[in-house]
Amino acid sequence: MITLYGIPNCDTVKKARTWLVEHGVEHVFHDFKKQGVPEAALDHWLASAGWERVLNRKGTTWRKLDEATRATVTDGTSAKSLMLAQPSVIKRPVVQWADAVTVGFSAEDWRARI
16 A cells, blocks of 8 residues: 655645545555654655655755754754654655655656556
């Protein structure tokens, strides 16, 4: 089963969920806000995609962090700590496919997966 991780009010997550439904792809939605970020899953995402890809440095949450906090994020361990404390800094959506993890939404890439 495909699991899409994100927050429901994120525009990109909305587009991704709509795309999956329109293409008849069964999936489960995991809401970071209500269900938290599963630490084991986060470890897998970081190992698969890399912390630089999973951390969203362009988002509002990152920009609202003070400079000192942003400066502490220098590697996978520090990025993981921030992501667990502030799930909104995770680039969305994160999708656990049967054989891979993807970060972000790309209709072209997803079409090739299904």
